[in-house]
Structure formats: structure tokens, C-alpha cells
Amino acid sequence: MADSIRLKVSRYRPDTDSEPHWQEYDVPLRKEWTVLDGLNHVKNEIDTTLSFRWSCRMGICGSCGMTVDGEPKLTCGTFLSDYAPGPVMIEPLANFPVVRDLVVDLSDFMEKLPRVKPWIIRDDDHRTVEPDVEYLQTPEELDAYKQFSMCINCMLCYSACPVYGLDPEFIGPAAIALAERYDLDSRDRGGRQRLDVLIEHEGVWGCTFVGECTRVCPKHVDPASAIQRYKLKAAMETVKAFLLPRGAR
Amino acid sequence: MTRRRIEPLVWLMFSAGGVLAAVFLPILALLFGLAFPLGWLDPPDHEHLRAVVGHPVTLVVLLGLFVLMLVHSAHRFRYTLYDGLQIRKKRTVAVLCYGTAIVGSVATLAVLSAAA
Amino acid sequence: MTELRLYRRPVSTWWWTRKRSYFVFVMRELSSIFVAWFVAYLVLFVYAVGRGEAAYQRFLDWASSPWVTVLNVVALVFVLLHTVTWFTLTPQAMAVRVMGRRVPAWQIIVGQYGGLAVVSGFVFWLVTR
Numbered sequence: 001m002a003d004s005i006r007l008k009v010s011r012y013r014p015d016t017d018s019e020p021h022w023q024e025y026d027v028p029l030r031k032e033w034t035v036l037d038g039l040n041h042v043k044n045e046i047d048t049t050l051s052f053r054w055s056c057r058m059g060i061c062g063s064c065g066m067t068v069d070g071e072p073k074l075t076c077g078t079f080l081s082d083y084a085p086g087p088v089m090i091e092p093l094a095n096f097p098v099v100r101d102l103v104v105d106l107s108d109f110m111e112k113l114p115r116v117k118p119w120i121i122r123d124d125d126h127r128t129v130e131p132d133v134e135y136l137q138t139p140e141e142l143d144a145y146k147q148f149s150m151c152i153n154c155m156l157c158y159s160a161c162p163v164y165g166l167d168p169e170f171i172g173p174a175a176i177a178l179a180e181r182y183d184l185d186s187r188d189r190g191g192r193q194r195l196d197v198l199i200e201h202e203g204v205w206g207c208t209f210v211g212e213c214t215r216v217c218p219k220h221v222d223p224a225s226a227i228q229r230y231k232l233k234a235a236m237e238t239v240k241a242f243l244l245p246r247g248a249r
Numbered sequence: 250m251t252r253r254r255i256e257p258l259v260w261l262m263f264s265a266g267g268v269l270a271a272v273f274l275p276i277l278a279l280l281f282g283l284a285f286p287l288g289w290l291d292p293p294d295h296e297h298l299r300a301v302v303g304h305p306v307t308l309v310v311l312l313g314l315f316v317l318m319l320v321h322s323a324h325r326f327r328y329t330l331y332d333g334l335q336i337r338k339k340r341t342v343a344v345l346c347y348g349t350a351i352v353g354s355v356a357t358l359a360v361l362s363a364a365a
Numbered sequence: 366m367t368e369l370r371l372y373r374r375p376v377s378t379w380w381w382t383r384k385r386s387y388f389v390f391v392m393r394e395l396s397s398i399f400v401a402w403f404v405a406y407l408v409l410f411v412y413a414v415g416r417g418e419a420a421y422q423r424f425l426d427w428a429s430s431p432w433v434t435v436l437n438v439v440a441l442v443f444v445l446l447h448t449v450t451w452f453t454l455t456p457q458a459m460a461v462r463v464m465g466r467r468v469p470a471w472q473i474i475v476g477q478y479g480g481l482a483v484v485s486g487f488v489f490w491l492v493t494r
Contacts, residue, residue, distance in 0.1 A: 019372060028460075095376075097371035105371055162332060162381070162387060166376055197253060208394065210387070211457075221489075222457070224457060231257070232458070235257040238254055239261070267451055268451070272481050273484060273488070277403065280488070280492060286433075287434065295414065295417075297492075301491060319404055322397040325394055329395065331393045333378075353392070353404065356477060361408075364414060
């Protein structure tokens with residue numbers, strides 16, 4: 001194995017640059033080093049001005065998503081040795097505006113996520129419910145939604161989704177997968193409220209089942225599956241609304 | 250309460266058309282598009298085809314198949330235009346696509362009933 | 366706080382040529398054109414059959430001409446792409462449960478190919494008997 005590997009990193013300084021440009025750095029190529037380790041080496045030893053997000057370095061916080069050689073990846077779980085001899089192209093996550101260097105603006109997702117009400121919605125009056133009482137759930141009931149609960153909001157799916165790239169109104173894979181996670185949760189009663197949001201055009205209908213979101217998801221959430229299942233659910237509700245008299249709905 | 254929406258119903262028709270196209274088109278295309286015209290298989294007697302095509306059940310089945318496949322095509326192509334050519338005039342594209350499907354469906358009905 | 370000057374990267378019209386998975390997706394979507402072609406072709410075929418023996422023969426002759434044949438071959442390839450991708454994606458698009466247990470994806474896919482075989486056999490028999 002060679003001693004070092006070249007990183008080709010996208011730099012953008014809003015106060016001086018009109019557009020991003022490349023800057024190259026040679027970092028040690030160690031067997032166990034990830035792209036994130038390489039970037040931290042750059043920041044610690046070579047160029048302290050490089051900006052990027054990271055936190056847990058173990059694939060659970062969702063902070064370190066970037067585009068590596070054209071693919072959205074969590075840099076803490078992407079090994080430099082897989083790209084030897086290099087160079088490795090590192091760019092900010094696609095489909096998001098760039099704030100600086102490898103940092104992107106995620107405020108669009110932050111606005112979209114609460115729209116799907118990603119929390120347990122009950123129809124009890126909370127004043128009459130005993131405090132500190134558990135809502136029991138069987139293992140089968142947990143299995144119904146568990147996969148969709150693994151989302152770490154890393155945004156790799158939004159980065160991979162061509163529909164989101166072309167139509168920023170699209171609410172996006174993670175938001176829909178999280179809505180489905182709550183709809184499938186036996187403790188939840190909020191399906192109707194989420195349906196009213198997702199049945200809009202910028203909800204589920206923009207999705208053309210490309211499937212890239214599922215392919216790039218580091219936690220195997222399978223958002224594409226959640227979206228198609230949601231479309232079928234929404235369609236069935238619409239059929240029922242047409243067929244049943246008002247009183248029965 | 251969900252107010253009456255058309256997109257979910259169009260999507261259902263798109264899905265039904267997709268299933269029917271996946272299951273019926275390979276054999277129909279192979280036989281009528283290639284095997285019979287090219288003589289790989291002897292084309293059926295005109296008498297026999299006329300009888301099959303003239304049967305009322307055939308009319309209903311073919312009408313259902315063709316209309317749903319046209320809606321499937323229109324729906325998919327509409328989104329291809331949005332994402333592929335990045336066309337901004339979305340309502341125009343939708344009207345053109347489904348409009349073509351409707352025109353095609355009417356023509357299909359006319360031809361099938363004439364043959365019946 | 367200083368004003369945020371965000372850089373928005375434009376999406377090229379050729380975005381779908383950059384990755385194999387995007388390219389296959391767009392080819393799959395373009396199959397819709399060929400589905401519509403076959404509907405038109407089959408309706409024209411029925412029209413010819415309805416107009417009599419001579420019209421039927423003329424249609425078969427037209428259909429055997431080089432351009433129509435090439436078009437039908439290309440169209441058939443796209444239709445098969447549609448069939449294969451549709452069958453493969455169905456298990457992902459719906460959770461099928463039989464007696465409380467989820468049906469495994471491979472069974473759903475095999476089931477669909479079974480359906481394809483039955484339908485193809487039926488149409489073949491109906492048309493050639």
C-alpha cells in the first residue's frame with residue numbers, strides 16, 4: 001500500500017469566491033483511516049481553514065455526509081484504502097446550497113420534517129391519562145415500523161434523489177419514511193393528519209420510484225419502500241372517500 | 250377529511266396499466282409485432298382473428314387493457330418531461346399527456362366497437 | 366451576523382448520464398413511449414382486421430417492412446425492460462401478508478413471472494388455435 005493518497009477537496013469561501021474550486025491535499029494512507037480521518041488530518045496539520053461537519057465518527061449522528069467520488073457517503077464510514085491510489089474527490093452533499101467548503105445548508109429539510117408531524121399523536125385528552133404509564137407494544141408491532149425508525153437524518157437520500165435535485169418543493173424521502181414510521185406505530189393515531197400533508201402534490205406524488213434513496217441509505221431504512229407504500233395507502237383512502245357516504249368516513 | 254383528489258386515482262390507473270403492460274405486452278408485441286409479420290409463425294386466418302376480435306368479451310378486455318396502458322404511458326411520460334427536460338410549464342405538460350391518452354382511448358373505443 | 370452567500374449548484378440536463386443507476390432509471394421511464402407505441406400499433410392491427418382480409422394482409426406486409434420491424438424490435442426490448450423492472454420493484458412497493466406473515470420478495474417476483482407465463486400461454490393459444 002502506498003504511503004499517501006491525494007484528496008481533491010471542493011473549497012468555497014462566500015466572502016471571496018464567486019463559485020467553488022478544487023484544492024488538493026496529500027494525506028497519509030493508513031489501512032483503518034476513513035475519509036473523515038483524512039479531512040481531520042488536513043484541518044489539524046495542513047490547512048486549518050477547511051470547514052466540514054462531523055461528530056460521532058461512528059455512523060449514528062448523521063453529520064458527516066458528503067459527496068465522495070460522486071456518491072453520497074458518510075465520510076466516517078468510508079475508507080480511504082477503498083479509493084487507492086486516488087485522488088479522492090470530496091464535495092459537499094449534492095442538492096443542497098453550499099454555505100462554505102463542505103458545509104451545506106439544511107434548513108429546507110428542517111422546515112419540511114415538522115410538516116409530517118414525526119411524533120406519536122394520540123387522540124386521548126392528555127390530562128386524563130396516567131403519567132408514567134407505558135404504552136405496551138408486542139415485538140410484532142415493533143417490527144412493523146422498526147426499519148423506518150433507523151433514520152439518522154443524514155440527508156444522503158435527499159442528495160441522491162434526482163427529483164429533489166430538480167424540484168426543491170418535493171418533501172423528500174426521509175420525511176416520508178418518518179411519516180410512515182409513525183403511521184405504522186401501533187401507539188399512533190395521527191395518520192389522517194399526516195395524510196393531509198403528504199397527499200399534496202409536493203408530498204408523495206413527485207416521487208417516481210428511482211430507488212436511489214434506498215441504495216445510498218447507510219442505515220438500510222429503505223425510504224423508497226416507505227414512499228410507495230404511502231402512495232398506495234393514500235390512493236386507497238381516496239377511493240374510500242369517493243365510495244363511502246360522508247357519515248361513514 | 251380528505252377532499253376529493255384526482256392524483257391518487259390517476260396513480261392507481263398508472264399502477265394497473267403498468268401491471269397489465271408488464272404481463273400482456275411481451276406476448277402481444279412478440280406475436281403481432283414480430284412473429285406474424287415476419288413469418289416466424291404462420292399468421293392466423295383472418296376469419297379466426299375476426300372472430301376473436303369481434304367477440305364482446307374481447308372488446309371489453311382490450312378496451313380495459315389499452316386505456317389503462319395509455320394512462321400508464323401518459324403518467325410516466327409526464328414525469329419524465331418534468332425530470333428529464335426540466336419543463337417548468339407543469340400544467341401544460343399534464344394536460345398534453347393525459348389529453349393524448351384520452352384521445353387515444355376514444356380512438357381505441359371507436360376501432361374496437363367497429364370491429365365488434 | 367454577516368449575510369449568508371449560499372452557492373446553489375445547478376443541475377445539468379444530462380444529470381441522468383452521470384451514473385449507471387440514473388441511466389437505467391431514465392431508460393425504464395422512456396419505456397412508456399414504447400408501451401404507447403404498441404397500443405397504437407395493436408389498435409391499428411385491430412382496425413385492419415375489422416376492415417377485411419385484404420386490409421389484414423396489407424397490414425402484415427407493412428409491419429414486415431424494415432423500419433417497422435426495427436421499431437418493433439427496439440420497442441419490444443423496452444417493453445421487456447419495463448416488465449423486468451416492474452416485477453423486481455413490486456415487492457419493495459408493497460408489503461404482502463399472507464396469514465400474518467410477510468411474503469418474501471423472491472416469492473412475489475416468481476409469482477409475477479408465473480403470471481406472465483400463464484397470460485402469454487393463454488394469448489398464444491387463443492390466437493393460434
